[in-house]
Amino acid sequence: MTITYPRDFPEADVVAMRCNFDYAPLGEISRTAAGAITFQERMGGALWQLSMTTKPLNETNYGKWHAWWLSLRGGSYGRSFRGRDPRRCYPIAYGASVLTIFPGFTGACTVTAVAGDTISLASLPAGYQMRVGDYVSFDWLGGRALVKVLDDATANGSGVIAPVMVGPWQRTGGTLPASATVVKAWCLMKPVPGSWSGARAGFEPVSFEAIQTLV
Numbered sequence: 001m002t003i004t005y006p007r008d009f010p011e012a013d014v015v016a017m018r019c020n021f022d023y024a025p026l027g028e029i030s031r032t033a034a035g036a037i038t039f040q041e042r043m044g045g046a047l048w049q050l051s052m053t054t055k056p057l058n059e060t061n062y063g064k065w066h067a068w069w070l071s072l073r074g075g076s077y078g079r080s081f082r083g084r085d086p087r088r089c090y091p092i093a094y095g096a097s098v099l100t101i102f103p104g105f106t107g108a109c110t111v112t113a114v115a116g117d118t119i120s121l122a123s124l125p126a127g128y129q130m131r132v133g134d135y136v137s138f139d140w141l142g143g144r145a146l147v148k149v150l151d152d153a154t155a156n157g158s159g160v161i162a163p164v165m166v167g168p169w170q171r172t173g174g175t176l177p178a179s180a181t182v183v184k185a186w187c188l189m190k191p192v193p194g195s196w197s198g199a200r201a202g203f204e205p206v207s208f209e210a211i212q213t214l215v
Contacts, residue, residue, distance in 0.1 A: 003071055006188055007081040010068040011061075014086035017205055018053040021085040023168050023212075046168035047214075048146055048187050050083050051195075053207040065206050066198055072191045083189030083210055084146075085135060091182055092131040098183065102128070107183025111138040112176055113162065117169050119147065120162035121155075121180065128155040130164060130182075137187060138180035143214045145170055146187035187212050 023046040057065060072079045090096050099105065102125040113120035119136065134149040147166035155161050195209035 005079050005081070007068065007071065007079070009081070009084075009086070010064040013089060014052075015055040016052045016086045017055055018207075019086055020051040021048065021087075023048045025168065048083065048189070048212040050085075050189060050210045051207075052086060054205045056203040056205050058203055062198070062200065062204075062206065069191065069196055069198075069206075069208060080188045080190050080213055081210070082184075082186040083212065084137075084184055084186040088133065088135055089184050091129075091134050093129040107181045109159075109180050109182060110177040111136070111140075111180045112160075114140070114170050114172055114174060114176070114178075115163065116172065117167065118163035118165050119170070120160070121164070122158075122160045122177065124155040124159040124161065124182075126155060126157045126159055128159065128161075130154070130161060134182060135185035136166070136180055136182055137185035138178040139175075140178055141171060141174045141214075144187050146185055146212075188215075189213065 025046045054065065068081075072081060091098050094101055098107070105125055109121050109123040111119050112122045119138075121136070130149055130153045132149060132152055135146060136149065137144055137146040139145075147168065147170065150165040150167055153161045153164040189210040190213045192209040192211055196206070197208070198204075198206040
């Protein structure tokens with residue numbers, strides 16, 4: 001069977017013993033004459049970074065993870081995968097039950113507006129509750145944007161949320177409406193060379209790092 005990219009994690013529901021999923025702002029700090037500190041964010045926003053350690057793995061599951069990692073090494077700069085926060089696969093208000101509470105809902109929705117630090121959404125279930133810490137990802141400017149919700153919001157009777165504050169800041173100018181998801185929201189990521197740690201001494205975990213790629 002031919003491997004296709006971007007790849008998914010080798011396990012549908014990843015269990016991480018340790019994980020850091022955060023974004024590094026692209027910009028510069030400057031100081032005014034009065035001593036105030038300001039941050040000037042550069043065009044492009046920020047890049048998500050992942051550092052994670054899996055649960056202890058038996059030899060079969062270790063083999064799956066190692067083979068998956070090896071498959072990402074191809075090409076001049078490595079191949080991409082669908083990177084996401086393994087602790088936040090599902091909306092906080094519902095967990096995995098979101099797929100049964102709203103029959104027929106898979107997490108798919110649309111982003112109808114992007115305005116820097118806010119987005120608007122549609123095609124959600126009526127009354128859908130979005131919570132601080134939820135993730136949304138959507139097709140954007142030839143790549144895949146991933147944002148974290150910074151404020152609670154509730155969809156109206158038509159399934160619309162307009163707007164909600166998110167981070168990181170997003171460039172405008174993309175094609176709307178954009179296909180999106182609130183379940184296992186992801187961005188394109190590539191492995192950080194040399195970050196794999198998979199020494200074996202019984203049932204040991206593996207760890208690695210990755211960083212978002214915009215194309």
